Amino acid sequence: MRNLIRLLALFAVAVPLFAQVQYSITPNRGPVAGGTEVTIKGQFGNWPYDVYFGAASVPATRVDDTTLRATAPAHLPGPVAITIFEYDIRLSTNLVYTFEGGAQEAFDAVLLPVFTTPIPGAFGSEFRTDFRARLVKGDRAEIHGLRYPCLVTCIQTGDEPYLLTLPVVDADPSNVEPTGNPGTFLYLPKSEAGRVTMNLRAYDTSRSAENFGTEIPIVRVSDFATGYDDITLIGVPSDARFRNTLRIYAYGSTGTPATVRIADAAGVVLSERPVTLAGQENLFRPGYVELSNFPTGAGVLTVTISVPQSLLSAPIPPPDRWAFISVTNNETQHITLITPQP
Amino acid sequence: MRRVGLLAVLTLLSAVSLFAQESPRERYLLPVFIEPIPGAFGSEFRTEIHGLNTSPTEEIGIRGLEIACRPSPPICDWINDVMVRLLPLPQGSDLFDYYAYQTGTPGRFIEVEQERAKDLTLSLRVYDTSRSAENFGTEIPIVRRSEFRQDAFALLGVPLDPRFRNTLRLYAEEATTVQVQIGTATHHLALRAGQHVFDPAYAQFTAFPAGTGLTNVIVTPQANGPAVWGFISVTNNVTQHITTISPQ
Numbered sequence: 292m293r294n295l296i297r298l299l300a301l302f303a304v305a306v307p308l309f310a311q312v313q314y315s316i317t318p319n320r321g322p323v324a325g326g327t328e329v330t331i332k333g334q335f336g337n338w339p340y341d342v343y344f345g346a347a348s349v350p351a352t353r354v355d356d357t358t359l360r361a362t363a364p365a366h367l368p369g370p371v372a373i374t375i376f377e378y379d380i381r382l383s384t385n386l387v388y389t390f391e392g393g394a395q396e397a398f399d400a401v402l403l404p405v406f407t408t409p410i411p412g413a414f415g416s417e418f419r420t421d422f423r424a425r426l427v428k429g430d431r432a433e434i435h436g437l438r439y440p441c442l443v444t445c446i447q448t449g450d451e452p453y454l455l456t457l458p459v460v461d462a463d464p465s466n467v468e469p470t471g472n473p474g475t476f477l478y479l480p481k482s483e484a485g486r487v488t489m490n491l492r493a494y495d496t497s498r499s500a501e502n503f504g505t506e507i508p509i510v511r512v513s514d515f516a517t518g519y520d521d522i523t524l525i526g527v528p529s530d531a532r533f534r535n536t537l538r539i540y541a542y543g544s545t546g547t548p549a550t551v552r553i554a555d556a557a558g559v560v561l562s563e564r565p566v567t568l569a570g571q572e573n574l575f576r577p578g579y580v581e582l583s584n585f586p587t588g589a590g591v592l593t594v595t596i597s598v599p600q601s602l603l604s605a606p607i608p609p610p611d612r613w614a615f616i617s618v619t620n621n622e623t624q625h626i627t628l629i630t631p632q633p
Numbered sequence: 634m635r636r637v638g639l640l641a642v643l644t645l646l647s648a649v650s651l652f653a654q655e656s657p658r659e660r661y662l663l664p665v666f667i668e669p670i671p672g673a674f675g676s677e678f679r680t681e682i683h684g685l686n687t688s689p690t691e692e693i694g695i696r697g698l699e700i701a702c703r704p705s706p707p708i709c710d711w712i713n714d715v716m717v718r719l720l721p722l723p724q725g726s727d728l729f730d731y732y733a734y735q736t737g738t739p740g741r742f743i744e745v746e747q748e749r750a751k752d753l754t755l756s757l758r759v760y761d762t763s764r765s766a767e768n769f770g771t772e773i774p775i776v777r778r779s780e781f782r783q784d785a786f787a788l789l790g791v792p793l794d795p796r797f798r799n800t801l802r803l804y805a806e807e808a809t810t811v812q813v814q815i816g817t818a819t820h821h822l823a824l825r826a827g828q829h830v831f832d833p834a835y836a837q838f839t840a841f842p843a844g845t846g847l848t849n850v851i852v853t854p855q856a857n858g859p860a861v862w863g864f865i866s867v868t869n870n871v872t873q874h875i876t877t878i879s880p881q
Contacts, residue, residue: 423789425849488787489881502874503792503867509881526683526756533769556727618769625768632755633661633775
């Protein structure tokens, strides 16, 4: 009987000891630009605290045993998990904070048009993409949308791959996983504009002694065609020794029909093909369509991608668009790009 | 009478300045725009420009391009006059058909009226005539003035492999000096002034170290100096194939 009482007493002490601390956060939503001061209630000791909003961390101020204060960082839209680091101990909270608004309010989006895992090609070729990013100004910069091997504190939420913080992690092919299919969008906070230089290159591993590959432009979404503007690509060869692939990308959640018109140097339309450009599945994956089988033996071609003017009165405008043509030599597999310039 | 005459002259002068006021222009850099140059192993490098006016109604005047001109007066003044007018798309001809002299050194600025700029599509490519069966050459970016940088920029992943030769090319609107850091070595390069308004200030650097692996090149423009743009061409010594590395 006495033992039973002891056991019950021990249980009564142990339960609160191991009981999960209940946390709350107020407010639990705010704008993507960040700046919202939040109060987190729970149990806190005399340690330095950091609060992670999704993968982005900010320092927190301990007000008293039950209160932390922190300012939400800029973050891509959507709900994110709140994690607290008590010095180096991770505390899961079950709290969710929602960033509201459009990504464009606080972030510059850039497109990596080709960012894929190695692809085997003809004649033993294997195409790889090589992405690099470096900090050139300031002491840190964030890139949202890159996945890299996570060692300690990186946290993935929702669709977003880990947040890469330069120069804490340098982005190069040894540590960044290509996640495009074929392309991907990255997001850089507007408040950190001009801090990062990037480079993207496609190359054939089987011919790396013969050439260094082809630089792929990294395209700001602000350079995409908007509304009903056409995209025109000029000086496209129709020589049968080369194969052409047109790749079209969309930024926006709604898709759109489009027409691809191929004309010769005299303006005679040789082909007019309807395509459907899907909307984005998530913030990182662009809407995409590709087209090959270009006319051959017709001299220099002009390719125009148009959105039907009949959609002018549609309630939702078409997504912003960008496109390029890769011209690949059938024998050497060498790639030349034709992009909309300037 | 004298007062009326003076008033008339003043009115005329103000009218002239009113009509002389030109619309603002958009300026672009063609980084390489040169006549054919022979290279190693029988290669011959050419640059090819294409340009189309996509407006259905308005023509586009392009300044900075020099085309064949009458040998006797009135001699055309390509520095001050618009020598190339691209017709609207329905009657349009390609800029390629104007046979503009490719007299860049090696770059050339061109200008169009800002309000017409959105209708201009350009393409610039450098290729080796002796290898045109093997590849279609390399697209050269056409650079907006807004892409010139006053802050440092990096050119990433530059090979040190001796099978490739690297050339760093730097451009600005005025003569200036820049600091170039290649790995741990620092160099100071002077960009010589342009000869005329369409000739960019320019410097090039080829003394890259040879070794293995890749390096980064950091270009730092002079504080309060003109904005700078630059790129590196990586040329294979055997195939003469060119890859560009530009700030992105």
